[in-house]
Every structure is written in C-alpha cells, then in structure tokens.
Amino acid sequence: MDPYALLLARIQFGFTISVHIIFPAFSIGSSAFVATLLVLWRRSGSDHYLRIARFWTKIFAVSFAMGVVSGIPLSYELGTNWSRYSLATGNVIGPLIGYEVLTAFFLESTFLGIMLFGWTRVPPWLHVTSAILVALGTAISGFWILSANSWMQTPAGHTVVNGIAIPVDWFQVIFNPSFPYRFAHMMTAAYLTTSVVVLAAGARYTLQGKFPEEARTMLRMGIGMVAILGPVQLLLGDQHGLNTLEHQPAKIAAMEGHWENTGPAALVLFGIPDQDGERNLAEIAIPRLGGLILKHDLNGRYAGLKDFPKQDRPPVLPVFFAFRIMVGIGVLLIALGLTGAYLWKSGRLFTARWYLQAATYSWPIGFIAILAGWITTESGRQPYVAYGITRTENALSSVGVATVATSLVAFVLVYTVVFSIGIYYIRRLVLTGPKPAPVPEALPNRPLSLGAQE
C-alpha cells in the first residue's frame, strides 16, 4: 500500500463527495418546496403559487442534474480506489445502496420527466403527484444512503468472517444505532438549508421591490421553516451528539478537543488542537459546561483522547474546527429564523431593510454547515473506514500514485469548471426571478420546455 496513493484517494473521495452533497441537499429541500407550492396552488387556486413553483422547478432541475452526474462517480469510486473496502463491506453496504437505486433513484428520475415536461401533457393532479413522488424519492434516497453511512459509523447486525462483514440481521443493519439520529439531522439540514435559500431570494426581491407577491410568500415560507427547523435542529444535534458519545467516544473527544478525563469536563470554546503534543494551544474553556452538555450533569465526565491509543485517534484539528463552524452557523440560523418571525409578528418584516439585507447574504451558510458537519463526522470516524471493522489504510485498491493523481486532477478540473458554471446559472435564474408569464393552462398548445421558456 502506497501512502501517497492512499492520501490522494482520500482527497479524491473527500472532494467528489463534498461537491456532490451540496446538490442532493438542495434537491431534497427544493423538490419538497415545489411539491408544497403545487399542492397550495391546487387547493387555493391562487396563481402566484404556481408561478413560484415553476420558478423553483427550473432551479431544482439544474441542481438535480448536477446531483445526478456528481453522484454516479461515487458509486464507482468505491471500486476504482476503494476495492478492498468494497470487498470487506460490500455484502452489507451493497444491498443498502441497491435498495436506494430501486426505491428512490428510479422513482425520482422517472417522475422527474413528468414534473419538468408534463405541465400540459398530464392532468394537473397527476403533475402534482409526480412532483410529490420526486420529493418523496429524494427523501427515500436520503434514508438508504444515510443508513449505509451510519452503518459505517456504528456497524450492527453483522459478523466479521476473515475480515469481511457478513449480514446477519437486516433490520439491525438498516436501523443501526446512529441511523435514526443521522437521518433526522441530515434531512432537517437539507430542508433548513433550502429554506434559507428561499428566504434569501425573497429578501432580495423585497429589497429590490420586484415580484412583491411572490417575494412575500417566499419570505414568509422561508422564515416559517427556518424559525421552526433551526431550534429543532439544535435539539436533534444534541441527541445525535449523545448517541455519538455512546458509540464513537473518540470522535466526541476530538470534536470537543477533550484530551484528559480527569474531572468534570470543561467545554472548550476555542483552542488549536495539537495532535502530537496531546493538548490544545490558546485554549479558552468553560469549566463543567462540557459535562453539562454531553452528560446533562455538572459533574459529568467522559473519555478524553488520551484514553485511546494514539493510532486509534481521529485527526483532531479538522474535526474540532469543522464542528465549531457547524454549530456556529446553526446558532446564526436560529437567530435568522427567530428574528424574522419576530419582525413578521410585529408587522415590520417587509420594511426592516437591515434584516432583509442580512438575509440576502445568508443563502450559502446552510451549505457550509452541511459540509462542516460531514467533515466532522467522517474525519471523526477515522482511522476507520468502517468503524472497528476496516481501517482506511487497508481499504485502498492496488492502484498506483500516478493513476489516482491523474484522476484526481481530472475530477478537480471538470468539477470546478462544470459546477461553477452550474452555480452561476442558478444564480442567474435567481436574479432573473419568477416569470410573470401566463400560467400554462392558459396556453395549452404552447411549447414550454423548461429552459426554452427562458
């Protein structure tokens, strides 16, 4: 095993999956948003819901395509670079991904055709149903892939024979200990992140005085969702953390920069973890608060990094900082939601320019939080690729440095070019805003290919 090939393969997977997760996270949220709008339109008969739905459908379509094409490479990278991982865990992980394909990928990709192009080809109820099925498909997809990921974190329902994990009880495999928490946490993150994007777009139009009716609906719906989901996410995150403490204590110790278990645990607010020196530099800590948060007890103690052999510790620095970025953004989002709700209640929402201004710039922070959260949990799983079963260093294929390096360069180049342009196009669609154009039923024979309408 070549250490450089290993490093490059890890960078490659980290890079490709980080780029990928942005799009499904947004697709999960935006498909649900569009489906909700279409239901509201059918029930209220109010056309502005339809205009908003058509507008976000376009954005969803661009994002979904990027999610699809950035997702397919991942399922093959498991073989090209990580064949020993596939061999060791394929018996367990494989069927979970297989069920994702069968129950989610086909559903969403097939009904997507009707959702995008069927506006006048099928009756409205069927079109709305298709949009709901697409949204459902994205959520089912999340179910399976998060189950697979959770199994890598907290494996259950299997035995290991000659280094290969063999399934014993599928229910335990699928509903492994961290799965319910991770699923709730990630799905909430996806809906929350998308709500922030909707909120930001609504705020932008309101400031510009454009599309007043649509903008207000977006603002209200966005704020409502963020105000509810922000605090919910805090609670879910807390529960997820307790679950991690139980099953992956070394990860929690790294997240908290907690080296020694010598007394009631402090909460490290800031510090620079020094992996070799086994301490934090420039540490600012609050006594006993760590015990209160993780044990819900002022005298609470939990294992420190020094309780684990050096070779079993995750890299502390990225885990520690990524976790702080995620939590920091979470707090910001709660503030964004609650402030918005307060302004809305007091009737000042559409005139509070300072708030709208801030909201306009908030659109990317949910995505950053998602990435930070994944860096926390995936780096925190190290040095294992499947916790306690296979170490990352033993998961690599027999590939040479040159091969991995070349493909890494190709991925970085292609992804940077293609997805930057894609995000630029989405930005342009948002800046253009919803079409005040007539609703499709008014013009039954007019071509309305999604993009051709542009």
Next chain:
Amino acid sequence: MTATYAFWLPLISTGVVGLAVAMYVIMDGFDLGVGILFPYFPEEIERDQMMNSVAPFWDGNETWLVLGGVWLLVAFPLAYSIITPALYVPLIAMLLALVFRGVAFEFRWVAKPHHRKWDIAFAAGSTVAAFAQGTMVGGILNGFHVENGQFAGGPLDWLSPFSIMCGFGLVVGYALIGACWLVMKTAGGVEKSARRYAKPLLIALVAFIVLISVWTPLQFERVAERWFSGWHMAYLSPVPLITAALAVSCWRGLNGRHPTMAFNAAVGLFVISFVGLAISTLPYLAPPSITLWDAAASPKSQTFMLVGTTVLVPFVLGYTFFVYHTFRGKVRPGEGYH
C-alpha cells in the same frame, strides 16, 4: 439443498446483472446515440428537437447504469473489486464524460443563446462515454491479471487493438440506435437526415459484429472452445442466424415506413450481441480466473437484494412505461414536449 442454493443463486444474480446492463445499454444507448449524432445536425432548431426527444427519459435511462454497477457490487463484491480498478482509466473517462453530457440537458437551455459549448459538451460527452464503455467490454474479454483476489495488473492493461475496436463498435451501435430513435420520434428534417444516416451505421455495425465474432475466437482460446468444440456450434447457431435476421429487418424498417420495426430490430441487435458476449465469457465474470461462483457474495446479501429487485422492478418498469407513454408521438420542429 444449501449446495444447490449456493449453485443457483449466483446464476440468478448473474442474470439480474446482465438484465440491468442490457436495459442500460438499450435505454441509455439511444440517448447517447442522439448525442453522438449531434454534430451531424448543424441547425439549432434540429438540435433542440433532438434533445427534446430524449429529455424526459435520459435520467431514468442512466439509472440502469447505477443499478448494474450496484448489483455487481452486491452480488459479486470480488468481481467488482477486481474489474473496477482494472478498468480504472476508461471508467473514470466515462464518468467524467457523463458529467458533461448530463448537465448539458439543463445547462444548454439556461445558457441560450450562448449554448454552443453545451452542444459540444453533449456530443463529446456522449461519444467519449460510449467509446469508453466499448473499451471496457473489450477489457473484460481481454481478462485481468489477478493475484490474491486483487487486480494486480497495470493501469493500461485494458488497452489493446481489440478494446479500441470494441470502443468504435459501441459508438457506431449507439449511433444506429439513436438514429432509429430519431426516425421514430421526430418529424421533419431531423427524421429525414436520421433515416439517411441510419443505413450506413447499420452496415458499419454489422461489420463490427462480424469482426468481433471472428476476432474473439481467434484471440481467446476459451471463446473458440465455447463456440466451436463438439456440438456447441449446432446449439449456438441460432445466435448468428437471429443476428442476420435482425439486421435485415432493421434495413427493411428503414427502407419502408416502419420506424418502430427498425428501432426494435436495432435494439434486438444489441440484445443478441450481448447474449453472444455472455456466451463467450460466462461463467467467468473476471476472466480468465474468477467465475461467478468464486465472486459471489454471501447468500443472505444476494437473497435480500433479489427479493427487493423482484418486488420493485415491476413497479419501475410500470412507471417507466407510463412516462414513455405520456411522451409518446413525434416531436416536431420548434416544439418540445409540452
């Protein structure tokens, strides 16, 4: 009981992997083919029409590729962990090419009137993906150097005159199936040009099929033995006969006014070629050493996956049919599906 189960289960799984790959080749085949033919239809309005004829379907079509790959991982982790590193280069090339052509479906419309780069991305992406897939077929037939259950060869082992020829063969094949699709699903100038391109493509594809049928037994002893030892040729003689019949009916479909027959015959040519390749390689999944029984996953994994597939694939086929039915009929110049 267990012994027979352990014998039959991998065979069934092989059948499922084969079906998924065949579904992929047919369904993504025509939309890749439309992309391959893009440069030969210079007018923007023609290209709009071509893209609209596959836009509602491409994503569902491509999902069969994921199903095939995942089924291989589920049922045959050992084969998956040998084949994917061995075909590293064409596999990555295919994936990146699919990125370009996949995003082109949406980007092209959003970019208008500056969509030329996405025309190129769509055409080049489709062509490279098809070529890479062909070289992978050639690479699998070539076989893999395996030590201790891991691929132990070099990154360019798949590269040979034979695999390059398979690459060209698949590009031509997809182009044919794409042309037949356009004849069937478009009207006006696109239909006319597609009909004109389809015939030489059919001739070229038949030539490739003949070439591969001659080349493989000459190069690979196990293939020659499979087809020609003892009475094998007698049992297997329907394969070349059906191939010939399908080629003729494709030709006649193109000549007369039976575009559906031409398309179906082109699909049939793919299926029969696929069957021929299966006859040549099985029971090896990673020739020349790893058979489907060597590579099989735990029966529990295969069974779980098989149950899901048996229950769910009929639904998938049902709603796939529904979508094709919804967007039935021809796309005319200047219109999408609307």
